[in-house]
Amino acid sequence: MKFCSQCGQPVTHRIPEGDNRLRFVCVHCETIHYQNPNIVAGCLPLWGDQVLLCRRAIEPRRGYWTLPGGFMENGETLEQAARRETDEEASARVTDLHLYTLFDLPHISQVHVFFRAQLTDLDFAAGTESLEVRLFREDEIPWSELAFKTVGRTLECYFADRRENHYPVRNETLAPLMAQPPKA
């Protein structure tokens, strides 16, 4: 941020009075511009013993497989955002949504939220952001070609929970991949 979105004058980066964090503050109109984490909402669409994944047509991670999901928009609920993204990326309709995984990603200031959901039919297709959309059984999941850590972790939780037939809501923090320690 370089300029004030209210008056167009330059901003400085300082701690406002009564605050304890650096904020962008307008030198002219003194508006404080807060910046806060974004929410990504998505679905784990299920059909019998299969899950639906989308192969990304866009960066980042073009060509890798993901669950349908994306940035929540103003005016939406989490569930509406998850449904909309599933429709946009996989042209798929889902029902019976249940909150399932919440991941904190503090290094990129995001929270990712996935709902377990049932596909209502098999009339899905790649949306403009997907190269391909298909169903996978557990033994077919392309683990080494998943786009994001939150997608892999949601799938891991799901297959483990399915064996117990118990699906607790999970809140986990996912750190960036650590650098490997040097070999001895």
Next chain:
Amino acid sequence: MKFCSQCGQPVTHRIPEGDNRLRFVCVHCETIHYQNPNIVAGCLPLWGDQVLLCRRAIEPRRGYWTLPGGFMENGETLEQAARRETDEEASARVTDLHLYTLFDLPHISQVHVFFRAQLTDLDFAAGTESLEVRLFREDEIPWSELAFKTVGRTLECYFADRRENHYPVRNETLAPLMAQPPKA
């Protein structure tokens, strides 16, 4: 938003190519300025059969009782935000946090998240944003003087769930208060 935060030139409100929503777009550098929901995180601090509430020293809802909570900051996890707000508003330390309620408030583009938490001691005190902080048993809760609907609903859920000794994570949408129908 009136001006581009990147280059200081005016923005227009239009649907960018390949999008389907109105966005603020810079007329000069063409930066698209996305606006997304904010997260409020807080705690339901417990001590035996009592819960901790704070009487607000600031608007909105000055003088009304609330659970400690506030806007999640960049670089935080949900749990860190809930702990920080509990420390700032009630000078209270909590442990054993469990994700509990998630409320969608689409009319104000916010998601409110509360954690059940145990106070570690009784050494709490009003922070600068609170007039007073105290513990309440269920029959002492000032139901008509609560600051926010998400606070009242979290307390309702808690006292109901406590009777069952079962605390499912809940995701609910809270609409604004409906206008009362005219009396017959």
